[in-house]
Amino acid sequence: GAVVSQHPSRVICKSGTSVKIECRSLDFQATTMFWYRQFPKQSLMLMATSNEGSKATYEQGVEKDKFLINHASLTLSTLTVTSAHPEDSSFYICSARGGLSETQYFGPGTRLLVL
Amino acid sequence: GQNIDQPTEMTATEGAIVQINCTYQTSGFNGLFWYQQHAGEAPTFLSYNVLDGLEEKGRFSSFLSRSKWYSYLLLKELQMKDSASYLCAVMDSNYQLIWGAGTKLIIKP
Numbered sequence: 011g012a013v014v015s016q017h018p019s020r021v022i023c024k025s026g027t028s029v030k031i032e033c034r035s036l037d038f039q040a041t042t043m044f045w046y047r048q049f050p051k052q053s054l055m056l057m058a059t060s061n062e063g064s065k066a067t068y069e070q071g072v073e074k075d076k077f078l079i080n081h082a083s084l085t086l087s088t089l090t091v092t093s094a095h096p097e098d099s100s101f102y103i104c105s106a107r108g109g110l111s112e113t114q115y116f117g118p119g120t121r122l123l124v125l
Numbered sequence: 126g127q128n129i130d131q132p133t134e135m136t137a138t139e140g141a142i143v144q145i146n147c148t149y150q151t152s153g154f155n156g157l158f159w160y161q162q163h164a165g166e167a168p169t170f171l172s173y174n175v176l177d178g179l180e181e182k183g184r185f186s187s188f189l190s191r192s193k194w195y196s197y198l199l200l201k202e203l204q205m206k207d208s209a210s211y212l213c214a215v216m217d218s219n220y221q222l223i224w225g226a227g228t229k230l231i232i233k234p
Contacts, residue, residue, distance in 0.1 A: 053224060053225075053227060054224055056222075056224075103167045103168075112155070112156070113170055114158070114170075114222060116168045116170075117167060118166070119167040
C-alpha cells in the first residue's frame with residue numbers, strides 16, 4: 011500500500027508553546043489530507059480536511075485558530091498546535107487520500123504530551 | 126443522520142475464525158473500507174469493497190451487500206497478533222469517510 015510518513019513521532023512540550031507536525035505522502039500525490047485526533051481508548055475523531063492550495067475545512071468544535079493546517083503541496087500537509095495546553099495531549103494522526111479507490115492511508119501518528 | 130454500527134468487542138480463540146459485522150446508513154455510497162488498529166498505533170488499511178461480494182486477501186476476507194447496507198470482515202486461522210481494533214468506514218456521496226467506533230478483537234490462546 012501507499013506510504014505516509016509523519017514527523018515527529020513523539021513530542022513533549024511545555025504549556026503555551028506551539029508544536030508543528032508534518033505529514034508527507036511518500037509515493038503518491040495526495041490532493042486531500044486529513045487530520046485526526048484520538049484519545050486513549052476512544053474512536054478516531056476527524057479534526058479537519060485539507061486540500062492542496064486551499065483552506066482547510068474544520069469539523070464542528072475544532073478551533074481553526076488553534077489548530078493551523080497548511081497543505082502547501084501535493085505531498086505535504088502540516089498541523090500546528092498553537093499555544094498548546096495539557097488538554098491538547100493526544101495522539102494526532104494524518105491520512106492522505108490517493109489512488110483509484112480514494113483509499114485513505116494513515117501516517118504512523120504523533121503522540122503529543124503537553125506538560 | 127449517518128452512522129456505522131459494529132460490535133464494541135469480540136473474543137475469539139487462536140486458530141479459530143471470527144466474523145466482524147458492520148451495518149451502515151449513509152448519504153450515498155462510494156465504497157466501504159476496513160482498517161486494523163493495534164493499540165497505540167495508527168490504523169492500517171485492510172480492504173476496500175465497492176461491489177457486492179467477497180474480497181479475499183490471505184487470511185482476511187471482506188464481504189459487502191449494498192442492498193442490505195451490510196459488510197463483514199472475516200478473519201481465519203486467528204493469530205495472537207490479530208488482537209486489535211477493526212474499524213469499518215464508509216465513503217459517502219461527498220467522498221468523506223464515515224467511521225464506525227471500531228470493534229476490539231481479543232484473541233485468547
